[in-house]
Amino acid sequence: MTVVHDNLEKTEAKMSANAVSVFYGDKKAIDEVSIDIPTEYVTAFIGPSGCGKSTFLRTLNRMNDTIPSARVEGCIELDGEDIYSSGMDVVQLRARVGMVFQKPNPFPKSIYDNIAYGPKIHGLAEGKDELDAIVEKSLKRAGLWEEVKDRLLDSGTALSGGQQQRLCIARAIAVDPEVILMDEPCSALDPIATAKIEELIAELNGRYAIVIVTHSMQQAARVSQRTAFFHLGKMVEYGRTSDIFTNPHEQRTQDYITGRYG
Amino acid sequence: MSERIAPTRTPEFEARLKKRYASEKRFRALGLGAIVFSIAVLVFLLGTMTFNGIGGFQRVEMKVPIDFTQAGIAASPDTMAQPGALASLEAQGLRDVLQYFAAEELGEDAADELGAQAWRDVAAAVIADPALLQRSESFWLPASADLASGYEGEGSSDMQALAIGLYEDGRLAKNFDPGFLGRSDATNPQQAGIWGALKGSLLTMVVTLLLAFPIGVLAALYLEEYAPKNRWTDLIELSINNLAAVPSIIFGLLGLAVFLTLFPNLRSAPLIGGMTLALMTMPVIVIAGRNAIKAVPPSIRDGALAIGASPVQVVFHHVLPLALPGILTGTIIGMARALGETAPLLMIGMRAFVATPPDGFTSPATVLPMQIFLWSDEIDRGFVERTSAAIIVLLLFLLVMNGLAIYLRNKFEKTW
Numbered sequence: 274m275t276v277v278h279d280n281l282e283k284t285e286a287k288m289s290a291n292a293v294s295v296f297y298g299d300k301k302a303i304d305e306v307s308i309d310i311p312t313e314y315v316t317a318f319i320g321p322s323g324c325g326k327s328t329f330l331r332t333l334n335r336m337n338d339t340i341p342s343a344r345v346e347g348c349i350e351l352d353g354e355d356i357y358s359s360g361m362d363v364v365q366l367r368a369r370v371g372m373v374f375q376k377p378n379p380f381p382k383s384i385y386d387n388i389a390y391g392p393k394i395h396g397l398a399e400g401k402d403e404l405d406a407i408v409e410k411s412l413k414r415a416g417l418w419e420e421v422k423d424r425l426l427d428s429g430t431a432l433s434g435g436q437q438q439r440l441c442i443a444r445a446i447a448v449d450p451e452v453i454l455m456d457e458p459c460s461a462l463d464p465i466a467t468a469k470i471e472e473l474i475a476e477l478n479g480r481y482a483i484v485i486v487t488h489s490m491q492q493a494a495r496v497s498q499r500t501a502f503f504h505l506g507k508m509v510e511y512g513r514t515s516d517i518f519t520n521p522h523e524q525r526t527q528d529y530i531t532g533r534y535g
Numbered sequence: 536m537s538e539r540i541a542p543t544r545t546p547e548f549e550a551r552l553k554k555r556y557a558s559e560k561r562f563r564a565l566g567l568g569a570i571v572f573s574i575a576v577l578v579f580l581l582g583t584m585t586f587n588g589i590g591g592f593q594r595v596e597m598k599v600p601i602d603f604t605q606a607g608i609a610a611s612p613d614t615m616a617q618p619g620a621l622a623s624l625e626a627q628g629l630r631d632v633l634q635y636f637a638a639e640e641l642g643e644d645a646a647d648e649l650g651a652q653a654w655r656d657v658a659a660a661v662i663a664d665p666a667l668l669q670r671s672e673s674f675w676l677p678a679s680a681d682l683a684s685g686y687e688g689e690g691s692s693d694m695q696a697l698a699i700g701l702y703e704d705g706r707l708a709k710n711f712d713p714g715f716l717g718r719s720d721a722t723n724p725q726q727a728g729i730w731g732a733l734k735g736s737l738l739t740m741v742v743t744l745l746l747a748f749p750i751g752v753l754a755a756l757y758l759e760e761y762a763p764k765n766r767w768t769d770l771i772e773l774s775i776n777n778l779a780a781v782p783s784i785i786f787g788l789l790g791l792a793v794f795l796t797l798f799p800n801l802r803s804a805p806l807i808g809g810m811t812l813a814l815m816t817m818p819v820i821v822i823a824g825r826n827a828i829k830a831v832p833p834s835i836r837d838g839a840l841a842i843g844a845s846p847v848q849v850v851f852h853h854v855l856p857l858a859l860p861g862i863l864t865g866t867i868i869g870m871a872r873a874l875g876e877t878a879p880l881l882m883i884g885m886r887a888f889v890a891t892p893p894d895g896f897t898s899p900a901t902v903l904p905m906q907i908f909l910w911s912d913e914i915d916r917g918f919v920e921r922t923s924a925a926i927i928v929l930l931l932f933l934l935v936m937n938g939l940a941i942y943l944r945n946k947f948e949k950t951w
Contacts, residue, residue, distance in 0.1 A: 336841065341763065368843035378834035380853060390852070391842040441838070448842055 287312040287452055287482040288333060288370075293347035295328055295337065302328045305347070306508045308501055310452070315474060315483045317493035317514065320503035321529065326486045327375075329503070330454050333484065334370035335363050351452070368395055371445035375457040377437035379429035379444070384421050387429040387440055388412060391448035407447055415443035416473050435466025442473060446481075453477070455485040459492065471496050490530055494518050502526045584926055591924025594712040594725045594917075595683040597649060597701065599637045601657065602671035606632045608661075615665045621658055629661075630654045633676075641706055644697055650677035652726050656714075675710055677725035682707075684916050715924060719892050720906065724917025727910070729928050731892040735805055735885070735900030736874060736932065738893060742809020743816055743873050744866075750813075751820030751869075752855075752862055758821070759828040760850055779818035786815045787879030795883055802884040803899035811879050816869035823865020827858035860944045867940040871933055877904045903929040 286309035295303035303325045310316050310333075318326040328337070335356060337343040349356050356366050368391070379387050388408045391397075398404040408425070412418040417439045421432070429440055438458055445453055455474075459467040474483060474496045487493050493500050494514060501511040502523075510517060510526045521527045542548065608627045614620060633654045637646035653676040660674065661667050678686070685694030686707060701707035718728025754775075762768045790811030794801075801807050831854050839849045880886070885901050886909060893900035901909070903925060910922040 334841065336837065339836070339840065364843045364845050366843075367841055372837075372841035374834060374837060374841070376834055378832070378838040380835060380838065381857065390839075390844075394842075394844055394848055394852075444838075444842060 285312055286310060287352065289350050290329075290333075291348045291350075293329070293332060293345065293349055295325070295332055296344045296346070297340070298342045302506055303332070304506045306503075308508060308511055310482055310484055311499065312482045313479055314498035315478050315485060315496055316499040316501065317497035318484065318486045318501050318503060319488075319490060319493050319529075320509075322488070324503040325506040326501075326503045327456050329508075330456055330484060330486050331372075333452070333454055334367050334372055336367075336372065338363065368448050369450055370452040370454060371448065371450035372454045373438070373441050373445055373456065373458050376461050377434055377441050379432070379437050379440050381428060381430050383426045384412075384429050384432070384440065385425040387444050388447045391444060395448055397448065411443040411447040414446050414477065415439045416469065416476070417443055433466070435462050435469060438462060438466070438470060439473065442470070442477075446477075450481060452482040452484065455483065457486050457488060460488060467492070490518070502529060504529070581930075584923055584930070587920060588923035588927040590709075590920035591922070591927075592712060592715055593709050593920075594715075595678045595686045596675040596708060596710050596712075596725075597637070597641065597645065597678050597682075598673055598706045598708075599633065599649070599676050600640055600671060600673040601633065601636045603668045604671065606668070608632065608668055610661065610665050610668055612665045615662045620662045621655075624658045624661060625654075629658055633657055641701065645682075645701055645706075648679040648682040648694075648697065650679050650723055650725050652721065652723070653677055675708075677723070678707065680723050680725065680915050680917060683725050687916055689916060715921075716928075719890050720888060720901070720909070721890060724913070724915050724921050727918070727921050729903070729906065729925050731889055732901050732903045732906035732925070733928060733932065734892045735808075735889070736902040736929075738805035738896055738900065739808040739812065739902055740870065740874060740936070742806055742896060743812040744870060746810060746813035747816040747820055747869065747873075748866060751817045751866075752824050754817075755821045755824030755828060755862070756850060756855065759825050760846070760854065775818050775821050779822055781815075782878075783815055783876050784878040784882065786811055787882030789814065790879060791882045801897055803887050803889070803901070804897045805893060805900050805902075806896040807883050808880050808885050808900075808902065809896075811883060812873040812876060815876070815879065816866075816873045819869035819872070820862065820865050823868070824858065824862045827861025827865070828854060830861060831857045856947065859947045863940050863944040863947070867937055867944075870940075871937060874933060874936065875904050875929070877902075877908050880905055903932065 288310040290306055290308050290310075292305045292307055293303060294301060294305055306329055318330060320326050331337045332345050332349060333356075337345060345357060351366070351369065354361060380390065382390070385408055388411050389398075389404050392404060392407050398407055409418065409422075412421065417436060420436060421427075421440075429437065432440060438461075442453075442455075442458075459470050462470065471492065474485065477483060485493075485496065497514045499511070500514040500517040502509045502517065502521075502525075504525055510521060510523045512522075517526060518530055521530065606629075608624065608629060610620075610624065610627075614623060633649070634646055637649050656676055657674055660672075681690055681694050682698055684690040685696075685698035686702065686709065688695060698707060715728050716733075717730050718726065719731030721727040758768065758771065762771075790807060794807045794810055798807065835853050835857065836849055839853050840846075844852065880902060886905050887899060887901065888909075889899050889901050907922055907925045907929065910918045910925060913919075
């Protein structure tokens, strides 16, 4: 019963999923989800716990490959190219589709090395100067530069939770991805750190296609222009954020956003 | 209703609370007792060892003055620098010269009780400084085993009388013997040293480490990071766990049956000993390594994968460095066990009497615990003390090895 609003103006889809199902062993976690993710907007996935929104997010850069029992059916395209085809290199895919996790997970290395790691392994920088420039640019875009510029060699794990999460965003930005996936990036943060991350998302909007999974409907309303509501492994409704929150078509969406379950 | 008492304020609750505190106190006392007992045992062990071992670093020596100007031994600095120097001195009758002067100065009886290899000490001094041959010089030279026991108040009464006589003349004494660390096994405890066994242990440990560490770590990495979880990997895991519990003598039999059949000429060699001990150490490293790798948070792996690191890069840039402290802890335990092991080495012939230190991985050698075992079997009192001294050397070796590993572990330790 996947109903998709057809009142969306035609925008170019960066990624598009077509009848995607995900199985963990015999259990079907995602049931035939189809969605187009636009380049110029922030897309939010909302839904109650266990509805499969994180699982679906992880299929977009094939992070589910690390789970042996997970199996994906259907077709997901990035710029028209099937990311599950044998021709798609998973390392390259993940460089193009970056990810930020629920819990900040900086490497136990220096702040500088955290950012420089991606460009280094992909050979994106020639020489130290270029690498320095990438580190500075990434930290500036993540709004962390002013706070850490004097202690780039300190451990990334010594930062506060909010700073760590921005460090992880800077780390994702450093390899210049086309899409950034965020899996509940604020769930472990206090309101002030959350506000900073939300500001950051607004600033990054337009430069990267951003998909954010969130438990907080207010957050989805604040940061996103497109919202998809997931329930029990199905995508119930997808449309403009303003429409979803003010004028949902589906009863289940209505019930969820008014707090009847979730 | 006003009479109602909250359930946590009833007398029954307070009695239970008291019981809980009492059991906690009991538990703490028991734990403290266990620690005190362990420390007491350790102190006792180290105390007796040191007390007995001090004597092992000393030997009974006789003072023999030699007037080289009368000896008629010719040696130029050039010939002394060459490998045949010792043979040349022997051919020129250095032995007889020593015997002559000993008889002259100390009497025939005492001269007969000079250690059989005492002339080698003189020769070594001459080789080190050929100018000695132009003057006379006094040497403290090892006494025979019989005279040494006489000095300790044991053995025949003749010998005891001789020892007392020499001692009162200031010509017999028990001196600190730095050479103990430089010599190898000998039949006379006064001339026995630990260097041969120490070097044998060192070479054996090098082989063990070079084989067991890389194989163990790679096996652990593969099993944790790459291997599919199925019946076969379960079986392999079970086998490795069982392998770690196999009695060490079985590994010795394996070494005998496999390695010595393949390389029959390498009996008693540190290479074979090291290979046998590596078999024993490897499962310990694999188990510790797997636990350390499991303890690396999956979020670190995810983070690295998500910016496009390949699985090999994830393993070598992130997982391995974070798991290294734990792997090193396992390696310390495994290597310490291998260092103290005698049983498997008995099987491959490392219990032979080896009077020269091994000069490579393939020459016959013995190891420290084996040397201790061999000496503890001797009847001569001199060897009892030498045994304690060898135990001290073994413990110090262990301490240095563990210290190094702990230093490395702390160096790689990181927080996340």
